[in-house]
Amino acid sequence: MRCNICGGTTFEAFRGRANERCAGCGAKARHRVALDIYERLLFPLAGDGAHILHLAPEECLVPVLRETFRDGYVTADADPDRYPWADARRLVLPDQFDAFPPAHFDAILHNHVLEHIPGHYRDHLAGLVDWLKPGGLMIFSVPGPYLDRMTREGGEHFRTDAERIELFRQADHFKRFGRDFVKHVETMAGGRRLDDGVTDARRAELAVRPGKAPFFVWRRNEE
Template identity: 40%
Template sequence: MRCNICGGTAFVDMPKRPNVRCSTCGSLERTRVAALYLNGQDRPTQGARILHFAPERGLSRLLRETAGTGYRAVDIDPGLYPHTSVERFDLCRDIGSLDVGSLDLIVHNHVLEHIECNYSVVLTRLMRALKPEGVMLFSVPILPGAFTDELIAGDRATKLAHFGPSLHVRRFGRDHLQETLGMVVRIPERYDLTERFAEDQLVEANIPQHHWRTFTGASIFRVTRQDLLA
């Protein structure tokens, strides 16, 4: 096994997920699945305009080295990302600043479950910011069961007490993917990574088999402007 972002061969455990975090760049299953796209059909060209939310260390380096000055890393809390230069961007308040049809690539992994506003509007506006040939790669935690969405007032301590340390204000459940994400963007009825990538590629990149053929937190959605339904 070898990390397809940095080339590392050593992996360490995460809670309830043995041997999945690259000990060199910190990549997880979802970031390595994203890298399968970015090292293949969606590899950015030099100067491509890229917006990367919550920029993972290895993926950020890969995108910056590939695209150069067109790469822009953003997050609501830039201090969480000392490995790269990050601009502050609040998806609930700053989303209107994105020009329609201006971006070649947008990447966000495990972001939508945190935003404290209407995620459908945010996702729609992100899609509209893509160029006609642009691509968005994204993932969310996907769990068995139902979808929930709850916003509460209060300070951080109040929200931590209510939602726990993950601060997930919504839960994307497999039972309602088509009625939630699937009403905003076109997503497959059935998820199967082996339809896009060879099994030996998935094994080499340390993507455990339970992520291959069902929706999980490592499932990467690849969408274009033509997939916008909302």
């Protein structure tokens, strides 16, 4: 087992999940899987002046993305102070879906971001897709989409953090995802879901348990 981000070979349990976090760079399982996908599907876009948007930019992924895409790499979050390593611009969604012009980005990356946005995930995905150029990629993950349940939203209307923690596991989670989310991504108009190419054998090399840290790769149709 080897971390593909820092080369480390020591992994530690995190929140009860064995080998979840790399002792070297702090990468969680989803970050190691993300880089594996980026290397195959995203990095080939570099060198062409590609514009990449990375929401909630994780510390372990920012350096390699910045080095790869240089000035074309844009990071953003509703609370940029939480990302001092990224020089992120302030972007509050869903209020600021006018922050970039349509068809502006070659790729948009977001891991465990959608559960923090108030409103309906369909609207948020549509807003993000609108920022993609024809042929552009969105590579993203959300917690728990394959659990046997339907999505529940509306946490922004709960009165207390305790209610959000009970239903959505964190005070700043406004929803939890279920199988309707997967179905929606697979049937979204204007593009199609691609295979992320991450086998369980590859997961094992990255110290990720079989089937864990599932990703969505979605490509907007060429027009």
